[in-house]
Amino acid sequence: MRKVRSGLTNGGASILVLTGANLFVLLCVCVLLTNHLVPRYGCRVSPAESHFVMGRYDRDTAHIVSVAAGDEPRIYDGSMLVQEGVPGFAALLDDWAAATDIPKRVNVVLVFDKAVSSGTVQKLTDMVLTRGFSCSHAAVPALDK
Numbered sequence: 343m344r345k346v347r348s349g350l351t352n353g354g355a356s357i358l359v360l361t362g363a364n365l366f367v368l369l370c371v372c373v374l375l376t377n378h379l380v381p382r383y384g385c386r387v388s389p390a391e392s393h394f395v396m397g398r399y400d401r402d403t404a405h406i407v408s409v410a411a412g413d414e415p416r417i418y419d420g421s422m423l424v425q426e427g428v429p430g431f432a433a434l435l436d437d438w439a440a441a442t443d444i445p446k447r448v449n450v451v452l453v454f455d456k457a458v459s460s461g462t463v464q465k466l467t468d469m470v471l472t473r474g475f476s477c478s479h480a481a482v483p484a485l486d487k
Contacts, residue, residue, distance in 0.1 A: 445474030
């Protein structure tokens, strides 16, 4: 039988330490990804539940407006933030009113976060309706338990 000797000068401890460090970094990345701690862009709106269906709407004449809660509610036209909050939304509605001949054809779909106060909901709905637009509130389907 022949004896085999290792040609390494040290016992390979540095390779084991490096492998352990790589496994630790991989574990940290996996934990961050599964806990959704990665950066996100935009705003998450969780609408209230409803048993009613909104029905169909014409995408050419509809505007989807999302409203997030806060001291001054953040209002989004599609994915664009409306500057100046509620006064900016009023100006946006005036622009839409100037761009159409028949305001009743324009449907504004309001998507409110659950945390938005009822006063804000009423205020923005009144702003839409006073300009002659149709108004809908979007919600998620309520699940019967």
